[in-house]
Amino acid sequence: MKVHWLAGVALALAVLLGPECLMAQGYRGEFRVAGSFLELRGLERDSLPEGVVAGDGIRRVLDDGTIVSCIPGEFCRWFASVDEEESISVVTQDLSLIAWPGIRGLSANVHLRGRYGTDSFWPRSSQELDAVTAYLTYDRADFRFRGGRIARTSGLGYYNFDGGSVLWRGLEPVRVEAFWGWGLARGLNATRDGDLLEDADDFAPDKRARIAGFDVNARLGQTVSGTFTYQREMRTDRAALYTERMAFDARALVDRVTVDFSADYDFAYDEFNELQLRASAPIAAGVRVAGYARHYEPYFELWTIWGAFMPVGYTEGGGTVLWSVPGTMLNLEGGGAYRSYEETDAGAEFLGFEEDGWRAHGRARFEHRGWFADGIYRAERGSGAARYGGDLTVGYEFAPGTYLAARGSSTQTFSEFRLGEQVTSGGGVEGAWRIGDFSLTGSLSGYSLSFDRARVSDWTQTRGHIGLAYRFGSNIGGGEGGYR
Amino acid sequence: MKKSALLLVAVLGIGGGALFSVPQPDRFPHAKHAGLFPSCEGCHSGVTSGDTTAVYSVTPETCAGCHNGTVQPEVDWAGPSPPASNVNFSHAEHPPAPCALCHEMPDGAAPMEIQRANLPSCLTCHAPGAEEHQAAGVTCSKCHQSLGEATTLTVDQIALFPQPSDHEVAGFLSTHASGAAEDLTRCAVCHTRDSCQRCHLNADQISAIQDLPRDERVASLTADRPGRWPKPASHGRLDWNETHGAPANEAIATCANCHAQPSCETCHGDAGPVVIRELPVPTSDGPQGVMFAATGPPGHTPDFKTQHRSAAVAGIPNCSTCHTETYCADCHDGPSSPGFHPVNFVARHGAEAFATESECSTCHSSEAFCRDCHEGIGFAQGGRSGAAYHDATDSWLIGHGRAARQNMEACVTCHQQTSCLRCHSAKNGWRINPHGPDFDPDRVADRSEMSCAICHFASQLD
Known part of the structure; x- marks a missing residue:
């Protein structure tokens, strides 16, 4: 079992704080254990010598209908499902604890996660213990100090790092927060020079990152607020930057209209990765509309070469209408969007790849005396793939947090760069049972795939999940309320 | 005017009858004794003398003077019992007035064809210009005792109390606090603390309500009646969901008139803003306050699950009022339990x-x-x-x-x-x-x- 050194620190912190917590002014936490299993068949590449395959050209068809790609003088290759199903099981354990040890303004926050799995194809299922967060906070008057493994959310996303931050509120309604430390890879909660990236890429970084940056937030009353964020991550040997970005986010409540603006900018490639203006407003009793315009460019860290390929983004506009039918518990929702990709300047127009895309969805939710039904249909088509399909869930809620439901779904998928049309259909049951501070969740489902090609991926699969959560403490909070 | 007069008669006939007097089966048959007694004072000397014991000076012994079985047949009349009433009236304390002024008799009536006190004649002096005796502006307590003092009234009699016309005006429930503050004694004629507690979850915080007495008779009448919580005009604004935080923080006591903690917890959960803890906690046998069918937390637009970035970063609404930081990690940091994506997401x-x-x-x-x-x-x-x-x-x-x-x-x-x-x-x-x-x-x-x-x-x- 691999135990990261920070997890050890976090454990020590938990042990040290543990007895203190028992006597603390307040504490609350949650313990969760969740297990999942999945059975499906993977893919393997197969081949025949080019000379034994009848026909000419790159694409040929075998006698059984299998489409193969041939390189003259070499091999004809294709992908097909392996004969045997693989099965994996993953168990995760989470312990989150926040405690106020009795010193005014001081609190401790720990979130530990253990993973125990079959270490098969499912990502991050190897056995390890990880500290998602483990930090102390001292919050007094105009300042808030925080140190440890900190989770930060900003316009640039969700980042964890080992270090400290200082928040200053001396110029209310302006707040300034500065942070620094050793950064962790985004979406990974692990160092960039660790095994996870090293195993995944031949050019993975060999040095950790130092992270530094600041936020400035300014509010205008209760209805207007904006936050500017600057953040950079540098190799610990100072030889290069991994990232240098900034973001600006604002929200304004103007009369009945909620206006959101988001932007984030990459200094290295001089590009706005996200520019979005979104507005939402109730226009009549029970009716709310939202519309947006967005420009998106993918973003890559500087330890990769992907950004230098100058990937292009798209510009999109869309909207949503939500209608809560008066006097009923029926919610109807509909929406759509259209996007257009930028010119790639890569030539090969003759291939006729998609240059624009659209998506639409309709949804209906209904609740009556414990019964609920939720149906959604989505259609989207764009560069790379298209899909059309829907889900329907029908269930009964016996009490808040306790329900049983059946779910069915069917999705038709087209891949632009790969031949064939596949339909994935299936269903299952799911449920939850809350007894006091305990809650038990579970689901079991099966999906089958039909593909209009021979000997290719059989995506038929069986899935199961079971989870147990226990909340404890003086003020058990999870923000669930009565809102499903 | 004619219409008003008819209304007046109707109201007086029904309401006045209930409030001012209760029919007494043991009334003295004045008409039968017409001519026998030349004046009222003979039997009701206390009315003018101020001797309260002599308001009804006729006793069974007085009757037996004639109804002795010889002169007249014997009668079994025990004399008048004190009327169950909340009328705050004393003949002795009232300025002298001719009996007929209040107990006027219809035209052509026999000399002792006595009527109950006529309410319009009271209004002539006590509420000049009032079209009916329960109208707004009429000081009830001038003539009526508070319900707590009117101990002789039965539950059934209280149940027949008429509703003043101003109580039927649209919006009265939303604005009645000012009227109560101006003249609580008017309220107290018909209401006790039990009346208010039927709706007000914060009854123990409102001094006007605490100034009213408890009364078992009213409690029995309100026990099975659900509270009524009219929707204030401000709540009808389409952006109320998004903007109610500020007024709630400024005057949570106002919210407490209609809302208990569970009202807010429907959306905010049990880790909501601290100010929610200042709201009352309903008891199992008391009013529960306004309860919502959850429509989504305030500020959470329909696509909030995937489009909450600017709201979270800018802090409107403030995420920490409902969510701990762990809540973010559940989705953002490699989910440890299904939730964000549907269960069949990987397949598609x-x-x-x-x-x-x-x-x-x-x-x-x-x-x-x-x-x-x-x-x-x-x-x-x-x-x-x-x-x-x-x-x-x-x-x-x-x-x-x-x-x-x-x-x-x-x-x-x-x-x-x-x-x-x-x-x-x-x-x-x-x-x-x-x-x-x-x-x-x-x-x-x-x-x-x-x-x-x-x-x-x-x-x-x-």
Whole structure:
């Protein structure tokens, strides 16, 4: 079992704080254990010598209908499902604890996660213990100090790092927060020079990152607020930057209209990765509309070469209408969007790849005396793939947090760069049972795939999940309320 | 006017009858004794003398003077019992007035055809100009005792109390506090604390309500009646969900008139804003306050699950009022339990990943999450050319640049950098330039010359 050194620190912190917590002014936490299993068949590449395959050209068809790609003088290759199903099981354990040890303004926050799995194809299922967060906070008057493994959310996303931050509120309604430390890879909660990236890429970084940056937030009353964020991550040997970005986010409540603006900018490639203006407003009793315009460019860290390929983004506009039918518990929702990709300047127009895309969805939710039904249909088509399909869930809620439901779904998928049309259909049951501070969740489902090609991926699969959560403490909070 | 008069008669007939007097079956048969008694004072000497014991001076013994079985048949009349009434009236204290002024008799009536006190005659002096005796502005307590004092009234009698016309005006429930503050004694004629507690969850915090007595009779009448909580005009605003936080923080006591903690917890959960804890906690046998069918937390637009970035960063609404920081980690930091994506998401996630409606890399490492799985399941075969996966076109290798520029994030989920370097590297590859027209090498090199060095020798960078 691999135990990261920070997890050890976090454990020590938990042990040290543990007895203190028992006597603390307040504490609350949650313990969760969740297990999942999945059975499906993977893919393997197969081949025949080019000379034994009848026909000419790159694409040929075998006698059984299998489409193969041939390189003259070499091999004809294709992908097909392996004969045997693989099965994996993953168990995760989470312990989150926040405690106020009795010193005014001081609190401790720990979130530990253990993973125990079959270490098969499912990502991050190897056995390890990880500290998602483990930090102390001292919050007094105009300042808030925080140190440890900190989770930060900003316009640039969700980042964890080992270090400290200082928040200053001396110029209310302006707040300034500065942070620094050793950064962790985004979406990974692990160092960039660790095994996870090293195993995944031949050019993975060999040095950790130092992270530094600041936020400035300014509010205008209760209805207007904006936050500017600057953040950079540098190799610990100072030889290069991994990232240098900034973001600006604002929200304004103007009369009945909620206006959101988001932007984030990459200094290295001089590009706005996200520019979005979104507005939402109730226009009549029970009716709310939202519309947006967005420009998106993918973003890559500087330890990769992907950004230098100058990937292009798209510009999109869309909207949503939500209608809560008066006097009923029926919610109807509909929406759509259209996007257009930028010119790639890569030539090969003759291939006729998609240059624009659209998506639409309709949804209906209904609740009556414990019964609920939720149906959604989505259609989207764009560069790379298209899909059309829907889900329907029908269930009964016996009490808040306790329900049983059946779910069915069917999705038709087209891949632009790969031949064939596949339909994935299936269903299952799911449920939850809350007894006091305990809650038990579970689901079991099966999906089958039909593909209009021979000997290719059989995506038929069986899935199961079971989870147990226990909340404890003086003020058990999870923000669930009565809102499903 | 005629209409008003009719209304007046009707109200007086029904309401006045209930409030001012209660029919007494044991009334003295005045008409039968007409002519026997020349004046009222003979039997009711106390009315004018002020001797309260002599208001009704006729006793059974007085009757027996004639009804002795000889002169007249014996009668079994026990004399008048005190009327059950909340009328706050004393003949002795009232300025002298002719009896007929109040107990007027109809035209042509016999001399002792006595009527009950006539209410309009009271209004003549006590509420000049009032069209009916329960009208707004009429000081009830001038003539009536409070309900707590009117101990002789029965539950049934109280149940027949008429409703003043101003109580029927639209919006009365929302504005009655000012009337109560101005003249609580008017309220007290018909109401006790039990009346208010039927709706007011914060009854113990409101001094006006606390000034009213408790009364078992009213409690029995209100026990099975649900509270009524009219929707204030402010709550009807379409942005009320988004903006109610500020007024709630400023005057939570006002909210407490109708709302208990469970009202707010419907959306805010049990870790909501601290101010919610100032709201009352309903008892099992008391009013529960306004309860909502949850329509979604305030500020959470329909697509909030995927579009909450600016709200979370700008802090409107303040996430921490309902959510702990762990709540963010549940989704953003490699979910440990299903929730964000539907359970069948993996089987169909390809199209959504291509569309990047939500940026996958916000939560998932393209290399250590997506690629790890794609390699394990067999999709990614090291990115070898001629691997046959992209078989939609014979010219894939020639045309892949366009697809790659549009979907670079998807490429990365299967291909390592070495896949591309085979052709695009200026070191060991075929030196095919992958840079687009807007590429600024100096800008990138200023920040990470090491990334340039993956494809270029140092000498090529000068």
